[in-house]
Amino acid sequence: MKLSSRLSAVKPSATLAITAKANALKAAGVDVCSFGAGEPDFPTPAHICEAGKSAIDEGYTRYTASAGLPVLRKALAAFINLRYHLNYTADEVAITVGGKHALYNLFMALLDEGDEVIIPSPYWVSYPEQVRLAGGVPVIVPGAVENGFKITAAQLEAAISPRTKYFVLNSPSNPTGAAYNEEELGALADVVIKHDLFVISDEIYSELVYDGFPFRSFPTLRPNLKERTAIASGFSKTYSMTGWRLGWLAAPVELVKAADTIQSQSTSNVPGMTQMAALAALQGSHGFLDAWLQTFDRRRHTIVDGLNALEGVRCALPQGAFYVFPDFRGVLHRKWNGEPLGTDIRLTQYLLEEAHVAIVPGEPFGAPGFARFSYATSDQVIEEGLRRIRVALDKLDG
Ligand SMILES: Cc1ncc(COP(=O)(O)O)c(C=O)c1O
Numbered sequence: 001m002k003l004s005s006r007l008s009a010v011k012p013s014a015t016l017a018i019t020a021k022a023n024a025l026k027a028a029g030v031d032v033c034s035f036g037a038g039e040p041d042f043p044t045p046a047h048i049c050e051a052g053k054s055a056i057d058e059g060y061t062r063y064t065a066s067a068g069l070p071v072l073r074k075a076l077a078a079f080i081n082l083r084y085h086l087n088y089t090a091d092e093v094a095i096t097v098g099g100k101h102a103l104y105n106l107f108m109a110l111l112d113e114g115d116e117v118i119i120p121s122p123y124w125v126s127y128p129e130q131v132r133l134a135g136g137v138p139v140i141v142p143g144a145v146e147n148g149f150k151i152t153a154a155q156l157e158a159a160i161s162p163r164t165k166y167f168v169l170n171s172p173s174n175p176t177g178a179a180y181n182e183e184e185l186g187a188l189a190d191v192v193i194k195h196d197l198f199v200i201s202d203e204i205y206s207e208l209v210y211d212g213f214p215f216r217s218f219p220t221l222r223p224n225l226k227e228r229t230a231i232a233s234g235f236s237k238t239y240s241m242t243g244w245r246l247g248w249l250a251a252p253v254e255l256v257k258a259a260d261t262i263q264s265q266s267t268s269n270v271p272g273m274t275q276m277a278a279l280a281a282l283q284g285s286h287g288f289l290d291a292w293l294q295t296f297d298r299r300r301h302t303i304v305d306g307l308n309a310l311e312g313v314r315c316a317l318p319q320g321a322f323y324v325f326p327d328f329r330g331v332l333h334r335k336w337n338g339e340p341l342g343t344d345i346r347l348t349q350y351l352l353e354e355a356h357v358a359i360v361p362g363e364p365f366g367a368p369g370f371a372r373f374s375y376a377t378s379d380q381v382i383e384e385g386l387r388r389i390r391v392a393l394d395k396l397d398g
Helices: 005-009 014-027 046-057 070-084 099-110 126-133 153-158 182-194 253-264 272-283 288-308 344-355 379-395
Strands: 093-096 116-121 137-142 164-170 198-202 229-234 247-250 371-374
Touching (some): 070 247, 070 272, 099 229, 126 137, 164 182
Parallel strands (some): 116 164, 164 198, 198 229
16 A cells, blocks of 8 residues: 555644644553643533534434535624624635644645745644645744744745745634734735735634633724635634634635535534524523633733743743643753653653643744743642642753
8 A cells, every 4th residue: 555645745743643642641540641632621502502402402413514504604693704804705705623623725726736825934734734735835934032923024035935825814823822922913914915925824722812802803803804814713712612623714715615625525414403503603602711710810920920930941831721831941951861852742742741841842934942821721730830840840851
């Protein structure tokens, strides 16, 4: 058997790999402090679960249109229009099997062999791999630590070649939690318009922002940006629905139809009962979010303060999502088994093996020397994890 050459350039998900390793240790009875998972630790709100259960009894157990139930597409368009000051119609949105699937459908529908796609780093691990799977060429533009990991409009412009067609934006970001403000987004939008680029804007963390940070959806920045933007998003993070596999995209109708062609020949529709749960999520109270955000905010401060108290470690306070992305370059010279740690990959191995703390190395996010912590875990795990890391780092020579 020979596997497709398409796979030779594609890596499996590093974030899922570390979660699997931590889970295997847990299954073997080890008490692991896990900062790996990219999912809220709250249960899905009860009214959403109830809607999913009733939908089964009501017979939503059959195929639906692959882009989603008309009632849900209509409600989604109404919701995002109201919440983010957009103006989409039901046929300009589609329901996908998670936000990841929205992105996959978009890349498959848009890219031709050799098309260049600009991706700021640190990036969510799936962007470059999905671009490669679709035959495109990722062009990585590093966001400077001093600029809160964000790229500037000048950097975007400098990366454009005659083959550049697309720009992937993710604000607030996984893995850094950084969010672009209105002025920064506007400057990027001007470059996009000037060079006739098309933007894939991953806005899945739009609801998870702190200190009153004003989230702006990318198409609202300039007139006519809507026709050169596809928004990818989903229900996983806002409603704690990671396992339901619910995402969406909003784009010009021609692209929505093309993405639906890919979907209708691959996964088909999101299960009907899941779609009805999504309808309840959109139309029900969002009151639960205040409490979630307060909890995330408290943990955000605990983890940032705790990491900054470690000698050689520096960590910025991010504006959104539930990740922090500390700089560990100041500890990599320290020795483990007589050898300098050297890389973030070895550091994370050390912390998992010696301290039973699971974090994700920065290298797969395009940021060697850094690591990602998800603080979507309990206060106790955060405090105990920080304690273990301090003890483990103190044990190292040098
Ligand atoms: C930036 C970003 N986009 C998209 C997704 C996809 O989420 P899902 O497929 O669960 O909706 C994630 C999940 O971690 C993410 O962090």
